[in-house]
Amino acid sequence: MAQALDYRTLEAAATWYVQLNAAQPSDAQLQAWQDWLGKSQAHAQAWARVEKLQRQFGSLPADVALPTLAGVRARRRAVVKTLAMLLAVGATGWSVHESTPALALMAELRTAKGQRRQVRLSDGSQLELNSDSAVDIHFDGQQRQLRLYRGEIMVQTASDPAARPFEVQTAEGRVRALGTRFSVRSDDGQSRVSVLQHAVEIRPVDNPLLMLRLEAGQSVSFDQRQIGSTHSAAPGTGAWTQGMLTVIEWRLADFVSELRRYRPGMLRCAEGIADLRLSGAFRIDDTDTILENLSASLPVKVRYLTRYWVSIEAV
Template sequence: MSANDTLQQAARWLALISSGEATPGQRQDYEQWAREHPREAAAIGQLTGQLQGLQAPGLGQLSSRQLAAVVDAADSRRRFLRAAGSGLSLALLGVLAGPQVLRALQPGEHWRTGTAERGHWRLADGSQLTLDACSSVRSPAVRCLELEQGQISLSIAAGELFKLDTAHGTLLAHQARLVMRREPEASRVSLLEGSANLLVRGQQHSLSAGQRAHFDANGLQSIDTGSSADEAWTRGLLRVENQPLEQVIGALQDYRLGVIQLDPRLAPRRVSGIYPLDDTDRSLALLSDSLGLRLQFFSRYWVRISPT
C-alpha cells in the first residue's frame, strides 16, 4: 500500500472517530488498523484530543457516514479540506509528515518512507539510519543493509565489518558516517567521517572522509570532494550548487503530494541555493522569484512551472 493510500485511510479514521458515531464493530476495525499502522494511529490519537481547538466549521454537523463519504470521494483530500475546514486535514498531514522518533530496525525487516516523510531508525548493532523521502532499505542480517531506492544517512557504530549494498556496488566499513543515494542507473556515496572501501565490479577502491564516489553497473565513474550539501536533507533542507532545475524539481517532488509539471524548456536551467523541503510552496516561490518562472496552481496537488 502506498503512503498516499495510508494517508487517505488515516483521514477516514480520523473523521469517523472524531464524529463520535463509530459503532463497536467500527472501533474494533480501527483498533486492528491501528496495530498495523502505529505511527498514523498515534497521529490520530494526538489530533482527536485537539479538535475543539481547531477552526473546522461544519465538522460537528457531519455524521460518520457523511464524513466517510467526503474522505472516500474521488478528490478526497480537497473535498475533505472544504467540508471539514483546513485545520483538520492539514494538522493530520503535518503530524504524519513530521520528524519520526528513533525506532529499532531488526535484521530481516524492510522499511520504506513515503512522500514528504523522513524516517529514523536504530539498527540492532547500535548504528543509526535516516531515510530520505520516497526511500527504502532492507536489513538481511546484522551489520548489513541494502539500499533499494532513494537516499540514506548512516552512522555506522564501531564493530565488525559493515556491508552496505546497492545494485551498483558495495561499501564496506568498520566505523563511518556517510550519505548514500541510489538512482535507477547509478549510485553515489559521500563519506563524511571515517574510512571505507568501495567494491564495484570486483575492484576495490579506498575512500577517506570528505570524499564522494559515483559508480554504476559499469564500475567506478569518479571520486571527488564531497559537499555539505550532501547531507543537508537530513536537516530538512535542499542545498544545490549549479544543478539543473529538473533535478531540483525532482527532489522537491519527493516532498510534495501531487504533480509538479516542469516545462521541458526549463529543465537545463542551472540553480544554486537553499530550499526548505518541508515547505515546497515556499521553495517553488523562491525558485520563481530567482529564475523568473511562472507558477500556475490548478489545485493543491497540481502545479505547472513555465517560462514567464
C-alpha cells in the first residue's frame, strides 16, 4: 500500500538525482543508490515519483535539469531543494512559469518526446512538428506567422491569393519563406534552418538590418545577432518526417545527444566512448532497438538503471 512521503525522503531522492546526473556515476555510487532504494518502500515510492516526472516532462524541467545549468556545484543545494519541492507538489501543482517556458507549455500545437504531428494550415500549407516541439499559429489579414518556441518544424508553404508573407519566428529571429519547403529548429540559443525547395530570408531579432537569402540545399545557424556560415544541408535532412534519423560518421556523443530528443528520461554517454563513430539509418519511433543495435555494432554496453535511466558505457 502506498504511504505518505515526508519531505526528507523526497529531498533524499532529489539528492540522488543530483548526484547521479551531475557526472558519470561510479560503480560505487550506483551501488549506494541501489542500497538506498532498497532500504524502504518510501524510498522506492520517492524514486518512482522522480521517474513519473521524467515521463511527464520528457526530462525534468529545465530549471532543475542539472546538465544544462551553469555553476552546478555552487547551486547544488538550491537545486536539490527546488527539485524536492517539485516532487512534493507533483507536476500538476508546479507553476508553468517555474518549469519549462510558459509560452511553450501553452502553445497551440505541441508534441511530447517521441511524438510527431502533421497539420494542414488554413491557407493550405503543410506543417510537421518533430518530437518535443511547441508552435503557435498567427494568421490574419496581413501575415501568416508561426512562432516556434522549441523543437523543430518542417513547412511546405502554399500560395496565398492575398499575397501575405509567410514567416517563422523563433527567439533568435525571423525566417521568411519565398515559396518553399524548409525546416527550422530552435534550441540552446540558436536556430538552424535548412532549405529543401526554393529559398528563405533570415533576419536575427537584434540585428534586423542583417539579412541572408538561403537557397535550396543549404543550411545555416543563427543567434539573436549573427548568422553563421552557410553550408550544404546534411544528408538525411528532414528524414525525421519519415520517422528516420540518418547519420554519416557521427560521433557517438553527438548521436546520443540527438537521440535524447526522441526518448523520455535520462540517456547518458560515457566520455571514454564519446568519439566512437557510427553511420546508418535508424527508426526514431523505436529507440530501444536503436540502443540494442549500438551494443551490437560498437564496443559499448547499454546499462539500464531503470527504464527511464540509461547509460551507454565502454565494454
